[in-house]
Amino acid sequence: MEMANEFPDATITGIDMSAVFPTTIIPDNCQFIQHNILKPLPFPDNTFDFVYQRLLILGLTPAEWVQVVKELERVAKPGGWIELVEADGQGGNNGPYSAKIWRWLEQALWTLGVNIRITQDPGLVTILKEANIVNIHQDVVKLPTGDHGGKVGKLLQENEQSFWSAIAPMVIHGANVDKEDYDEAVRMAEIEVEEYKSYHIFYVATGQKRECPSPSVE
Ligand SMILES: C[S@@+](CC[C@H](N)C(=O)[O-])C[C@H]1O[C@@H](n2cnc3c(N)ncnc32)[C@H](O)[C@@H]1O
Structure with a gap:
């Protein structure tokens, strides 16, 4: 929706497998489609100038990553751009409790065939x-978590806390962790980010679909 407002001449299509889309105040140049990206995307070849995918790190196995990005390539126009934005699944300067949670999460995802370090x-x-x-280029962005990162750091910390709460059942079950231990780790992790000056690492990778090969000259 931000892209649709910022670029009123563009037509924006958003996809998610869950019905998480806003239902009111959608800009006219924006539509949402509920679709599982493990199935072929519902668009012909060479449709989009720009294809953007963010934060699927917990949802795709290594083989699925390649399958999905090939599909993003198919629907991009020749010369069109593809951008992937992902977390690194570990963070930096972790205190002992944050480190424990990342380790449990990695373990739980492993049982589902997902490699959080991919x-x-x-x-x-x-x-x-x-x-x-x-024409691939990657930027690595380090964002401080908590007050030491200012307003963005505070938002990131809130996001981290709600993320860890949301995934609790999956981690507790998958890594066979005691619920009380998990809850305590999440509580302590919130406090320790200031002491350890923790941060998150995000990767922003962009590249282009090849131009069509020029017709051969007889
Ligand atoms: C961490 S959220 C990121 C949401 C959004 N892409 C963003 O960056 O704000 C991950 C989203 O991926 C969606 N997702 C996971 N697997 C998917 C799949 N196979 N097909 C479509 N969406 C999927 C989930 O429903 C969830 O909304």
Whole structure:
């Protein structure tokens, strides 16, 4: 919706498998489609100038990553841009409680075939190359978590806390963790980010679909 407002001449399509979309005040140039991206995307080849995917790190196995990004490549126009934005699934300067939660999460996801470290440098670059994308560039952004990161840091900390609460059942079950231990770790992790000056790492990887090969001259 932000993109649709910022670029009124563009037509924006958003996809998620859950019905998480806003239902009111949707800009006219914006539509949402409920769709599982493990199935072929409901668009012809060469449809979009720009294809953007963010924060699927918990949802895709290594084989699915390549399958999905190849599908993003298919629906991009020749010369069109693809951008992937992902967390690194570990963070930096973790205190002992945050480190414990990341370890449990990694363990739980492993039982589902998901490798939470897949995005770590050069993870996204490798996946884009496998999908035949060219002109690849990756930025690594470190965002401080908590008050020491100002307003954005505070928001990131709130986001981290609600993320850890939301995934609690999956982690407790998958890593066989005691619920009280998990809840205590989440509580303590909120406090320790200031002491350890913790941060999150995000990768922003962009690249282009190859231009069509020029017609051969007889
Ligand atoms: C961490 S959220 C990120 C949401 C949004 N992309 C963003 O960056 O704000 C992950 C989202 O991926 C969606 N998701 C997970 N697996 C999916 C799949 N196979 N197809 C479509 N959406 C999926 C989930 O429903 C969830 O809304």
